[in-house]
Amino acid sequence: MTDFKAVDAAIAKRMDQNLEELSRLCAQPSISAQGLGMQECAELVMEILRQRGFKTELMPTKGFPVVYAELPGRSDRTLLLYNHYDVQPPEPLELWDSPPFEPTIRDGKMYARGVSDDKGHIICRLAAIDALLEVDGELPCNIKFVIEGEEETSSPNLHAFVAENVELLKADGCLWEFGGVNHEGVPVLYAGLRGICYLQLSVETASRDAHSGLAGSIFPNAAWRLVWALRSIKGSDEYIRVSGFYDGVRPPTERDLEYLAKLPESSHDLKKTYGVRRFIKGLEDGIELRKEAIFSPTCTICGLTAGYQGPGSKTVLPAKASAKVDFRLIPDQDPEEVAELVRAHLDDEGFDDVQIEYLGGERPARTDPDDPFLQMVASSAEEIYGTPMLVTPMSGGSGPNDPFVRLLKVPVATAGIGYPDSRAHAPNENIIIDLLEKGIRHTARIMSLMEAS
Amino acid sequence: MTDFKAVDAAIAKRMDQNLEELSRLCAQPSISAQGLGMQECAELVMEILRQRGFKTELMPTKGFPVVYAELPGRSDRTLLLYNHYDVQPPEPLELWDSPPFEPTIRDGKMYARGVSDDKGHIICRLAAIDALLEVDGELPCNIKFVIEGEEETSSPNLHAFVAENVELLKADGCLWEFGGVNHEGVPVLYAGLRGICYLQLSVETASRDAHSGLAGSIFPNAAWRLVWALRSIKGSDEYIRVSGFYDGVRPPTERDLEYLAKLPESSHDLKKTYGVRRFIKGLEDGIELRKEAIFSPTCTICGLTAGYQGPGSKTVLPAKASAKVDFRLIPDQDPEEVAELVRAHLDDEGFDDVQIEYLGGERPARTDPDDPFLQMVASSAEEIYGTPMLVTPMSGGSGPNDPFVRLLKVPVATAGIGYPDSRAHAPNENIIIDLLEKGIRHTARIMSLMEAS
Numbered sequence: 001m002t003d004f005k006a007v008d009a010a011i012a013k014r015m016d017q018n019l020e021e022l023s024r025l026c027a028q029p030s031i032s033a034q035g036l037g038m039q040e041c042a043e044l045v046m047e048i049l050r051q052r053g054f055k056t057e058l059m060p061t062k063g064f065p066v067v068y069a070e071l072p073g074r075s076d077r078t079l080l081l082y083n084h085y086d087v088q089p090p091e092p093l094e095l096w097d098s099p100p101f102e103p104t105i106r107d108g109k110m111y112a113r114g115v116s117d118d119k120g121h122i123i124c125r126l127a128a129i130d131a132l133l134e135v136d137g138e139l140p141c142n143i144k145f146v147i148e149g150e151e152e153t154s155s156p157n158l159h160a161f162v163a164e165n166v167e168l169l170k171a172d173g174c175l176w177e178f179g180g181v182n183h184e185g186v187p188v189l190y191a192g193l194r195g196i197c198y199l200q201l202s203v204e205t206a207s208r209d210a211h212s213g214l215a216g217s218i219f220p221n222a223a224w225r226l227v228w229a230l231r232s233i234k235g236s237d238e239y240i241r242v243s244g245f246y247d248g249v250r251p252p253t254e255r256d257l258e259y260l261a262k263l264p265e266s267s268h269d270l271k272k273t274y275g276v277r278r279f280i281k282g283l284e285d286g287i288e289l290r291k292e293a294i295f296s297p298t299c300t301i302c303g304l305t306a307g308y309q310g311p312g313s314k315t316v317l318p319a320k321a322s323a324k325v326d327f328r329l330i331p332d333q334d335p336e337e338v339a340e341l342v343r344a345h346l347d348d349e350g351f352d353d354v355q356i357e358y359l360g361g362e363r364p365a366r367t368d369p370d371d372p373f374l375q376m377v378a379s380s381a382e383e384i385y386g387t388p389m390l391v392t393p394m395s396g397g398s399g400p401n402d403p404f405v406r407l408l409k410v411p412v413a414t415a416g417i418g419y420p421d422s423r424a425h426a427p428n429e430n431i432i433i434d435l436l437e438k439g440i441r442h443t444a445r446i447m448s449l450m451e452a453s
Numbered sequence: 454m455t456d457f458k459a460v461d462a463a464i465a466k467r468m469d470q471n472l473e474e475l476s477r478l479c480a481q482p483s484i485s486a487q488g489l490g491m492q493e494c495a496e497l498v499m500e501i502l503r504q505r506g507f508k509t510e511l512m513p514t515k516g517f518p519v520v521y522a523e524l525p526g527r528s529d530r531t532l533l534l535y536n537h538y539d540v541q542p543p544e545p546l547e548l549w550d551s552p553p554f555e556p557t558i559r560d561g562k563m564y565a566r567g568v569s570d571d572k573g574h575i576i577c578r579l580a581a582i583d584a585l586l587e588v589d590g591e592l593p594c595n596i597k598f599v600i601e602g603e604e605e606t607s608s609p610n611l612h613a614f615v616a617e618n619v620e621l622l623k624a625d626g627c628l629w630e631f632g633g634v635n636h637e638g639v640p641v642l643y644a645g646l647r648g649i650c651y652l653q654l655s656v657e658t659a660s661r662d663a664h665s666g667l668a669g670s671i672f673p674n675a676a677w678r679l680v681w682a683l684r685s686i687k688g689s690d691e692y693i694r695v696s697g698f699y700d701g702v703r704p705p706t707e708r709d710l711e712y713l714a715k716l717p718e719s720s721h722d723l724k725k726t727y728g729v730r731r732f733i734k735g736l737e738d739g740i741e742l743r744k745e746a747i748f749s750p751t752c753t754i755c756g757l758t759a760g761y762q763g764p765g766s767k768t769v770l771p772a773k774a775s776a777k778v779d780f781r782l783i784p785d786q787d788p789e790e791v792a793e794l795v796r797a798h799l800d801d802e803g804f805d806d807v808q809i810e811y812l813g814g815e816r817p818a819r820t821d822p823d824d825p826f827l828q829m830v831a832s833s834a835e836e837i838y839g840t841p842m843l844v845t846p847m848s849g850g851s852g853p854n855d856p857f858v859r860l861l862k863v864p865v866a867t868a869g870i871g872y873p874d875s876r877a878h879a880p881n882e883n884i885i886i887d888l889l890e891k892g893i894r895h896t897a898r899i900m901s902l903m904e905a906s
Contacts, residue, residue: 033765089763095661153765194666198766207728208548211878213647213850216751216781218723218732218742223754223776224687231684234677236803270671275660275772279671289671298669301676302769307756308777310542312486312606313651313812315779315851316755316878319728323676324761326768328669350689359766397666398768425664425769 002136002448004383004441010131011440018440019110019433021048022123023103026112032086032153038064041085045122045147052129054145059165061157064149068168071129073139075451080144080171080410082401083122084151087114088425095427109430116417116431117424118177122147124417124436125175128443141450144171148400151177154198154360155400162403172453173373174410175446176401180418181435182390183269187381187442190395190414191259191374192366194294195329195402197338198302200357201229206319209307215317220353222321223306229351230323233342234299238280240327242345245297248333252295256393259369260290263390273420294394298328324359328398335361365402367411369393376453377413380445384438389415415442455589455901457836457894463584464893471893472563472886474501475576476556479565485539485606491517494538498575498600505582507598512618514610517602521621524582526592528904533597533624533863535854536575537604540567541878548880562883569870570877571630573884574892575600577870578628581896594903597624601853604630607651607813608853615856625906626826627863628899629854633871634888635843636722640834640895643848643867644712644827645819647747648782648855650791651755653810654682659772662760668770673806675774676759682804683776686795687752691733693780695798698750701786705748709846712822713743716843719873726873747847751781777812781851788814818855820864822846829906830866833898837891842868868895 025048030041045067046056054069067085090100090113098104103112110120125145132139146169148158162169181187205220234240252260267285270276283289306321308314327338339358346354367374369391378389401412417439423429478501483494498520499509507522520538543553543566551557553566563573578598585592599622601611615622634640658673687693705713720738723729736742755778760771780791792811799807820827822844831842854865870892876882 033767034763089761089765089767091761091763152767196666196768198768200766205729208876209879210727211850212751212753212755212779213649213781213848215727215849216753216779217746217749217849218734218736219727219729220731220733221754223757224683224689226757227680227683227754228689230677230680236677236681274663274668274672276658276672278673280673281671283671293667293670296670298665300665300669300768300770301674301680301759302665302767303760303762303771304676304679304757304774305762306754306758308542308544309756309758310487310544312542313653313777313779314486314542314605314755314878315649315651315753317753318756321757324766326665326669326766328666395666396668396670397664423661425767426662 002132002140004445006135007131007444008441010134011127011437011444014127014130015437018123018127022110022115022120025119025123026103026115027101029101030086031089032064032150033089038086038149042067042149045085048126049145052126059161061161063157066149066161067145067147069145071139071143073141073143075141077450077453078142078144078171079447079450080146080169080174081125082174082404083125083145083147083177084118084149085147086149086152087117088152092427097428108433110433111428111430113429116422116429118151120417120431120436121177124439124443127440128447132444132447140448144169151399154196154362156360158400159403162407166407169408171408171410173450174404174412176399176412176414178418179414179416180422182264183266183420184264186387187385187389187415189374189378189389189391191369191391192394193364193399193401194394194396195333195335195362195364196398197327197329197335197361198359199325199339199342200322200359201226201325202322202355202357203353204320205353209319210317212315212317219317221317223318225353226306226321226323229346229354230301232349232351233345240299242341244341245338249297249330250332252291252393259391259393260287263290263392269420293396295330297330297333300326302326328396329364331364331366334363362398362400363402365405366394367405371411373411373453374413376449377415377446380449381442383445384441415446455585455593457898459588460584460897461894463587464580464890464897467580467583468890471576471580475563475568475573478572478576479556479568480554482554483539484542485517485603486542491539491602495520495602498538501579502598505579512614514614516610519614520598520600522598524592524596526594526596528594530903530906531595531597531624532900532903533599533622533627534578535627535857536578536598536600536630537571537602538600539602539605540570541605545880550881561886563886564881564883566882569875569882569884571604573870573889574630577889577892577896580893581900584897585900593901597622604852607649607815609813611853612856615860619860622861624861624863626903627857627865629852629865629867631871632867632869633875635717636719636873637717639840640838640842640868642827642831642842642844644822644844645847646817646852646854647847647849648786648788648815648817649851650780650782650788650814651812652778652792652795653775653812654679654778655775655808655810656806657773658806662772663770665768665770672770674770676771678806679759679774679776682799682807683754685802685804686798693752695794697794698791702750702783703785705744705846712844712846713740716743716845722873746849748783750783750786753779755779781849782817784817784819787816815851815853816855818858819847820858824864826864826906827866829902830868830899833902834895836898837894868899
């Protein structure tokens with residue numbers, strides 16, 4: 001059995017190196033939505049994997065390639081690590097206190113786009129491996145890495161990749177790309193992920209913008225068409241009016257509700273962190289809020305654009321307007337089916353002039369929260385955080401866990417270095433360096449306990 | 454009486470000079486909405502006025518200053534010329550075939566931001582004066598110029614300027630800053646302008662953007678709030694749902710309808726020019742379309758902005774969203790009153806989280822289409838265009854004619870160099886050089902006929 005004291009000491013000794021490597025990784029932009037720096041980042045990831053002795057392969061997909069890597073261990077048990085090397089776009093740039101691709105350490109935190117989501121997690125896994133190799137000279141289990149480049153654009157090609165490599169990716173447990181502590185510093189394990197259907201709705205009513213004085217009384221206005229079409233999809237009661245949308249939604253089980261009941265109140269901290277005055281649907285604290293946050297599907301406008309958006313006024317009637325909209329899905333909703341329902345809804349409501357572009361989708365998927373692998377991941381946290389992980393039946397977020405769960409039939413657990421103020425997908429994304437170290441220590445234990453599991 | 458043959462010859466001879474001067478004026482950006490190049494442009498305008506012997510004065514307002522200029526003529530009659538030296542923002546830049554501030558001549562047209570609206574009209578008036586001075590050695594009437602710098606931002610300070618200078622601005626007729634020919638090449642005179650109320654609606658639901666997975670089920674979304682608030686203002690039936698909004702609207706008189714009946718069909722050309730497939734409210738050709746285009750007030754979304762607007766997808770729940778909205782007003786609607794009605798409406802509908810910023814307003818105002826000055830302007834066009842001007846009771850567009858009509862009690866006529874494809878406020882704004890020359894010839898006749906009127 002691994003000497004965890006020695007492993008923890010090895011981790012502590014290497015923290016400067018770990019931060020340096022993380023900084024190098026974050027300095028390399030890799031914005032999949034904009035196709036920026038993707039090849040360079042994949043190569044950098046391969047390089048740092050090879051430095052540990054990993055056998056690496058850049059495996060092509062129809063989009064950005066997957067970095068696959070493996071390193072054998074002393075047991076026949078295999079831990080699969082899913083991560084991604086792409087990041088969200090850094091905009092709006094003016095809200096960053098330091099440039100997004102110039103990693104900066106302030107007050108025990110490192111700031112950069114991708115420092116938490118997901119480059120910090122790549123380094124977390126590697127630093128655990130470094131420490132285990134230093135102390136034991138070998139790994140307790142086989143490690144397989146799948147590091148994709150399209151997570152931030154809904155992983156359009158990962159399902160096919162997994163389907164084509166079921167044998168290669170075979171494993172006994174899968175550690176997911178994210179995770180972290182809640183507002184009380186308690187680490188949280190998510191036993192599933194909601195699905196997502198990401199659509200762009202576009203309207204074009206004319207071949208060019210017109211003067212609003214000339215045309216305001218008689219021309220169709222793309223921005224108005226878009227507003228009315230959106231309002232037809234969801235009203236201010238937050239009810240999604242797309243016929244059939246809720247049909248696939250499975251309600252939480254009794255066991256789910258038991259897990260939810262054990263979770264702490266987080267509403268006060270959420271409100272404080274995000275400067276939110278009230279929740280929607282009149283929700284307050286309690287299990288109802290938690291149930292809603294996880295088990296209700298959503299329709300979120302992620303972006304709106306039309307006409308003149310500069311300072312002051314411009315009297316223009318826009319010919320084009322578009323919205324980015326994501327739907328978070330609950331088992332057994334299906335993203336492609338949702339896209340079809342939205343199309344049918346818009347046609348029914350007289351909005352056949354609204355075009356839909358399917359920007360990506362992921363099916364929702366869950367692992368049984370009582371699965372032994374998940375229970376091992378949860379309980380092994382206690383030594384580091386002073387408490388086992390809180391098992392949550394599903395995350396509000398999404399990810400491509402469906403092919404892992406359904407095709408590889410591997411239990412998927414989350415454990416990571418995030419915290420409520422990590423600002424993933426937002427300006428000033430950051431990690432707490434102390435939590436990175438804790439995450440490395442926890443990861444080393446998970447790898448070690450795989451041997452005995 | 455002026456020898457118009459000689460005047461026309463003088464105009465023809467000077468066209469190259471006129472275009473050169475227009476080009477120089479357009480090369481100087483003067484974007485009032487963004488505060489770009491305003492002082493430089495005002496000084497350039499003063500310089501070219503002084504070259505003609507005008508006494509000029511840069512008169513301060515609370516915003517950008519007014520260029521005032523006067524030149525006496527041989528009669529005691531006075532023609533007031535209202536123009537503006539500011540232009541609309543040039544965005545979207547990528548849709549211009551040549552840079553907006555690098556005036557370019559192609560196929561008998563000059564392209565530049567402001568070449569029609571309104572720098573071409575300034576040059577039109579000056580070129581007429583040049584020709585009259587060359588032929589007669591003096592002007593037939595006194596000329597007063599009011600050239601403001603805030604027309605494109607709803608002239609917030611012009612009303613006060615006129616009110617403070619009623620004696621200075623006294624005149625017998627006022628020639629407005631725009632005008633031109635319709636789809637059939639027939640010049641059109643507008644005997645009034647609709648008013649405008651320009652509002653920015655903004656919502657802020659949180660202090661920062663959130664991850665749509667974390668927050669989609671429970672946080673308010675600024676973009677959704679905006680969409681619902683907008684939909685509450687106008688539904689897809691195009692009816693404006695703000696209580697009291699239509700109260701001030703005076704229907705057209707019998708005489709207005711007579712004038713409307715004389716106007717030609719323009720629906721086919723409008724559709725073709727703007728690539729519009731259908732009009733709103735099921736309108737087709739005919740007097741109903743013309744009546745609607747002019748005598749119905751509007752609510753136009755000029756711009757929408759929220760969240761992520763770049764390529765691909767970003768799963769963000771926006772904390773802020775805003776819309777630019779203009780209302781075109783009919784006598785006797787009042788822009789400030791409309792802003793108050795919208796505020797009350799949003800409060801009533803539960804949208805007190807939607808902030809309103811009043812970006813500018815102008816009252817609607819009309820001159821009697823049978824006024825002798827207007828009839829002179831209309832009939833004097835015949836020699837140049839082969840037809841008198843078509844008198845239209847009101848323009849769909851807006852402008853600050855209210856203080857001229859109400860405070861100066863001067864009849865206001867439009868006559869200009871525009872045409873249906875001038876693309877004012879849009880990319881590739883342009884004039885037809887031949888129409889500029891015609892406009893100069895017409896302006897010279899109007900000035901000359903002022904003497905006898």
